[in-house]
Every structure is written in structure tokens, then in C-alpha cells.
Amino acid sequence: MTGWDKFDAYLHSTLKDCIIIPNRGPHDITETDKEVIVDTTCGMAILRGAHVYKNGIIGAPHSLRADDTVSVYADLEGKCLKGTTVYSGMKVLVGNGISQVSRSDIFNSNTSRRGIGILMTEPIFQAPSLSDLNLDWVVPQNLPSIVCVHVLDPKQGETILDMCAAPGGKTSHIAALMENTGRIVALDKSQKRALLMERFKTPNMEIYTFDATHAVLADAVLTGGPPYPPASFDRILVDAPCSALGQRPSFINNITLKQLQSFPVIQHQLLLTAVKLLKPGGVIVYSTCTVTKEENEDQVSRLLAKCPEIRLLSTPWRGAGADYDCDLTNEQRSQVLRFDPYNITADPTHIVSCDYDTIGFFIAKFQKDFVL
Numbered sequence: 001m002t003g004w005d006k007f008d009a010y011l012h013s014t015l016k017d018c019i020i021i022p023n024r025g026p027h028d029i030t031e032t033d034k035e036v037i038v039d040t041t042c043g044m045a046i047l048r049g050a051h052v053y054k055n056g057i058i059g060a061p062h063s064l065r066a067d068d069t070v071s072v073y074a075d076l077e078g079k080c081l082k083g084t085t086v087y088s089g090m091k092v093l094v095g096n097g098i099s100q101v102s103r104s105d106i107f108n109s110n111t112s113r114r115g116i117g118i119l120m121t122e123p124i125f126q127a128p129s130l131s132d133l134n135l136d137w138v139v140p141q142n143l144p145s146i147v148c149v150h151v152l153d154p155k156q157g158e159t160i161l162d163m164c165a166a167p168g169g170k171t172s173h174i175a176a177l178m179e180n181t182g183r184i185v186a187l188d189k190s191q192k193r194a195l196l197m198e199r200f201k202t203p204n205m206e207i208y209t210f211d212a213t214h215a216v217l218a219d220a221v222l223t224g225g226p227p228y229p230p231a232s233f234d235r236i237l238v239d240a241p242c243s244a245l246g247q248r249p250s251f252i253n254n255i256t257l258k259q260l261q262s263f264p265v266i267q268h269q270l271l272l273t274a275v276k277l278l279k280p281g282g283v284i285v286y287s288t289c290t291v292t293k294e295e296n297e298d299q300v301s302r303l304l305a306k307c308p309e310i311r312l313l314s315t316p317w318r319g320a321g322a323d324y325d326c327d328l329t330n331e332q333r334s335q336v337l338r339f340d341p342y343n344i345t346a347d348p349t350h351i352v353s354c355d356y357d358t359i360g361f362f363i364a365k366f367q368k369d370f371v372l
């Protein structure tokens, strides 16, 4: 792991399968006179420990040579054209690094676009690059994603459905907790993303590209691929598609109002399907990595109103419940789990517990009545 020797790593105080690797920053750095422009995806990767690959560079000065010290900026509006020499649009500094290549190595069509273009020596935030981890041993995830699977609490031998599973971080955690017992069915609508799950596949895991809102059918059979008959699964994870407004780091969000309004609709459909697929006494965990109440608390109250056979359970984890003006009762607010990075201090010298300095995330746990 690049830079591993420079970073702390410690076992989480209560999650014994979780190693915490804190990042450090923001650091004050001095800008150089050579500016390299990358897109926002590359800029966010840099803040999570990555170097800049040649094909991530969209702008560089004429004078760029190998071994030059450069400042790297993320193009906030996506307006920088490939090959730009000087970019005056909206950009944000993500760090300094040493160029491994000259300008012609980057943009000349006869040279390979592969390999590292800028070795980041002074990123604004320091984090180890986790890209070369052995995924048989560890899977890098944000803390709330790890908590989410512990809230699901899969038991050995059970039949588990992961309705929106790709790229598979939570599915792999479920598989680890089940120690190759039981059956895990992982669905995702996107074939491209479902393929990413193959690297986590275990003998008891089945992966299907499928729209999970259509995963229930009265005369279906439980063996093989979807759809499945009602009351088939012991536990179901609905890690729903969402507006992802809780993601960190994030420079800018170009989501449209129409896109924002589309998520609650699909989330409700997924939850209704999950209720049908759940065995009596079974558990559903609903989660998002966003902060809007329409995608979080409102989904909970809507499901409880629509499905009298479903009740809310407490998420056994420290931290605040809902603190938004929503339709949940005070007791229900204390039962759901909202990770809210906006509520932590902005003072960079203040050390915030890893349990709070997280991405924005929401978790709710439901149980279906034993007798229907």
C-alpha cells in the first residue's frame, strides 16, 4: 500500500472487524507556478490518497517537464478542454506533486496514456493509497457502510438478499460474517456495476443483474435467479440508489432537481418489494449515503404507514437519531441512525471521533411481524 508507513491504523473500539485509517488535513501548501488540471473525480481520488494517472490530466502548461514541481487543481465546472495550457475557470487546489512526464508525453497521440503522470507529494489531505490492497484480506469502506452491515446482523445459515449490491462492499462484508454458510443473493440493475462484484464472489453468493423492484413474483421458485416468491428471505439489505449528497470529499454536485426528486420514488418501490420478499420475523435494513429527509426519515414514515405488518427497530449504535423536522415520533427518531458530518466541528485542530467524522449516511432497521 503506497505511503502505508506514514499513516496510523488502529482497531475500532467496538467493531472488531474494522481497522480505522484516519486521514490528515487540510494542510497549508504553497502553490507553484505550474498548474495541472484534473477532473473532479480525479481530484476527489487525490484527496483519498491517489496519485494522478496520465489519462486523468486535462490541462498542463507548455513548459511542463518531467521532475517539475506542479500544483494540481480540480476543474469544478467540467469546462476545461483536453490539452488546455492555462485554465482560468473555477478550480480548486488539491495538492502539489512531481510531474513524471512532460506535456508532450501526456497529450501526444503517439505516446501511451497509461502510468502515473503526477506523483502527489503534498496533497491537501493525506491518506494512504488503498488501490493495491489485497481484497481477500481487507475491503476499504467508509465507517457507516461497515456499521450498516452490523445493523443487518446476518446470521450463519440464513438466506440474505442484497437488493442494490454493486460494487459489492457490503455484500462482501455480509459474506465474511456468514463464514461461507447460508445463501447470499446479490442483485444490481447495472450490469457494468454487477460485474465489479465478481471479485468478492464466495461459494454461497449468487450475483444477478436485475431490477430489484421486480424481484417478487407469486409463482416463482426460490432456487436460481430472480424473481423470487414472497416471504423468501431472512434478511434484506436495501442500500438504495440515492442523491449521494453525504459523500465526502465532494467539490460540487451537479444533480438536477428532477434527478433529486426521482430517488424517493424508486426507494419506496424497493422497500415495498423488500417487505413482500421478507419472511415473517425477518429484518430489512434500509440505507442511503445522503442527507435529505425525503430519502431518509420520510421513507421510514411512508413505509410504516403503508405496511402495518412492519415495525421499526432500534439501530444498536451510538450517535444521534433523526434531528430533522419529520413525521417520525420522538421514539422513532431515536431508533433511526443518521451520520451527519455537518454537525461536527469545523475546527481542524479538534480531533473528532472516527464514529462522527464520517460521510453523511442514514440507516433504518425494520422487522416484519411473526404472525401475519
Ligand SMILES: C[S@@+](CC[C@H](N)C(=O)[O-])C[C@H]1O[C@@H](n2cnc3c(N)ncnc32)[C@H](O)[C@@H]1O
Residues within 6 Å of the ligand: 145, 163, 164, 165, 166, 167, 168, 169, 170, 171, 187, 188, 189, 190, 193, 210, 211, 212, 213, 239, 240, 241, 242, 266
Ligand atoms: C448505493 S449503490 C450500492 C452500493 C453497494 N451496496 C455497496 O455497498 O457496494 C446503489 C446501487 O443501486 C443500483 N440500483 C439502482 N436502481 C436499482 C434497481 N431498481 N434494482 C437494483 N439495483 C438498482 C445501482 O446500480 C447502484 O449500484
